[in-house]
Amino acid sequence: MQASTDLLAAPFDLLAAHWPAVAERLGGRQEAFLASAAQSAARHGLVDALSQGRYLNLCFAFGPGFELKPQHEWALALLADERLQPLVKLHQVLHRARAELQRSGGDAATLQRADARLLDDADAALQAQDRDAAPLPRQACDIEALELRVLDSDWRHEYRLLGGQWQRVPGPAVPPALRITAEQPAPERLHLLTHVAGQGPLARLQLRQALHAVCGERHPAARWLSAEGLSQWHGHEAKAVSWPVGSLAATPPALGLALVEESSPAVHLLQVPSCGLRDMGVPLGPQALQVWAWPADQWLWVMQREPAIESQWPAEGAAPAPALPSSPNPAPTRCRIERDGQPVDARGWVAGFDQQLAQAWQQAMQALFNAWAPSAQQPTLRATPGLLTGRAALTWGWREGSAGLAAEPVLRVAGELDLTCSLALTLEGEMDLGGSRARVQLQAEGSSPLQQPLLRDTPRPALMETVMPLATELRLPFTLTVDPIAHDDGLVWREAGPCTGALTLQAGLRPRLSGGSGWQWFVRASLEPVMAPLVLHDPLLGLTHRQLALLPALPLIDWSLG
Incomplete structure (x- = not known):
């Protein structure tokens, strides 16, 4: 536990400057205070320096082991929620803590300033290592739901035996839209049928975002990575966008085709970034979806x-x-x-x-x-x-599976x-x-x-x-x-x-x-x-x-x- 206590030594000095009265009352009990905070933080999966520092800030505001007190059961519920990442846990606890302090006449402003200073110092350390590092999120920014559907697929036909003759007729109905939420997570990969560019019509993939909240700086956004390169959308246009998707061009065998060949798909990547931060509830977070585009040839x-x-x-x-x-x-x-x-x-x-x-x-x-x-x-x-x-x-x-995309x-x-x-x-x-x-x-x-x-x-x-x-x-x-x-x-x-x-x-x-x-x-x-x-x-x-x-x-x- 000594290592965890060492992680808290530096933020303790910073926080003591924000909470001088609390630091003075601690007196010679500083080591015991840090040890108690380190144990509690580790118990909730808060093991990195920033997370432990932000938890220590809460201990300055409410006292060590505050989440175990009956009046703070809300804090224990959030800290023990395994669905939440440490950054999300602490954001939601701090959001609720500020409201509780304001209601009870506590010092919500100091809690906010001290937390902002910890985030500023962490940002400075990140950018010292990587100048392009994105700043840590400070406010709610998350996706409520994503909807994906296939457009422009009226060209899809298949061969069937009708009246003793093999005829080309319209294929099955276009699969329904796929909705992704925190309760309905994305599948391992998405699948659609299309042609090789220049060898037939292309299906279009449409993305629609329902936003929970946005930071307004980097999000909403969407990125599409394929063999042809990178396409990006930002702001309002990223809320509803569609684009053509092509399949993989393969070298045909000597006779021009192989009978009943299980042709391979082209693999694309759809990224929908987000800060993944909510004041309440489980965030959907950023999404990275593999999209497998299968040859639609019949x-x-x-x-x-x-x-x-x-x-x-x-x-x-x-x-x-x-x-x-x-x-x-x-x-x-x-x-x-x-x-x-x-x-x-x-x-x-x-x-x-x-x-x-x-x-x-x-x-x-x-x-x-x-x-x-x-x-x-x-x-x-x-x-x-x-x-x-x-x-x-x-x-x-190829024909779409029973679950569509x-x-x-x-x-x-x-x-x-x-x-x-x-x-x-x-x-x-x-x-x-x-x-x-x-x-x-x-x-x-x-x-x-x-x-x-x-x-x-x-x-x-x-x-x-x-x-x-x-x-x-x-x-x-x-x-x-x-x-x-x-x-x-x-x-x-x-x-x-x-x-x-x-x-x-x-x-x-x-x-x-x-x-x-x-x-x-x-x-x-x-x-x-x-x-x-x-x-x-x-x-x-x-x-x-x-x-x-x-x-x-x-x-x-x-x-x-x-």
Whole structure:
């Protein structure tokens, strides 16, 4: 406690000059007086030199531990109020104390002068360290309430399925104004939807201040800090002001957009300064609010792909190392993309499906043919793939949360998928099996629909849970047919059971692997080892069982787009 007493030594001399009669009555009890004042001040959270000096001034006026006396219960209530900062506590206690002294005939003027001198000395010390330091507040100056609302948002639309067509229609109503008071504190951050400057209409943020009291020197005021710089308003214009807010300009990916991308906001700072001082009640105080401006872009992505046709290896008339056949899809993919009603170039997406996917698939089948060719003479391969054929529509964009400005927005995703993934695969050839010959055929066939309506417009379920199921997987086991060719020795091969191994095909949407958020279309295929149990019937030696390796494990395709 000695350190706290030391803090009071300097203000004691100053205050004794203002209260000479009290100082004379103390006589040799000065140390006990200071110790009592230091203990009481610390008990109320008044630990800095200025706060302890101002509390000591009250002790000169009312006596040590004055707040514990029944007639001063009002002082104890204020000093014990944990909602009030030390500066506010002492201002309100001194305000009430002056009224009490005036009512009882005490020396309110001396209390006021001594307190002003303590504040003057503290100001001088602050400005000696920082010439631009603001003076300590002396009079009530606080904000009663702030009101924030979004203006100029009639342009907000979103895509919805109406009458079987995806149409751009007006979005939800503009969120209501947000009111901030001492009883309704500001949220951690504010959220609004807008565009990048120069790329679409901008929302305007309006600030209105209801003032409790103002010092008239520095307040009312408002400041807006963004990447474009600082905007400031003072005096009357700061009571009601609005300004445009822009979102963050991001570098678009190679295809111009990422599907269902959770784009990032621009972060701005709104400051509403105030002395934060009231004669009575809990002040609202200065406010510093983060404002997150989210891109308001609404996207529509629609695709139509026709069923595939059969491809063959080797191609008719091709050399032993056949050239790659053309795309198995008979008609080009149709793709339509819009952002806020404006068409976006879709040629990269069409090329991704019709050229890149087709080429990847042909290379996969060529690799499969090459793996089959060493096992069979006169090898052939026929494949009819259906890779994401049908129709798919996706629309997405940010929408305000249920609490408007006070809630983080939701990435609304809607759409419908009516796609099919299928494969019909046949491998044929002749094999010399222990002196006998047979025509061997391997077949794998199957299909799986990817049909699902899609709507997410609430925070739960999470986006990952919503989009992750938009994929399908097929495991296509091989079936083996062995057709023996007549042999003079009577040797005959036949199947001894089903063969093992399968071709696995996965397709649909998955999170982007190229960095950033968003989703991409993908097709993956791989081959498990194919083994066939066979039996050789020899008229002289009887039956012989063998396991014949027909195909090795082989990765076939890992294609993605987006």
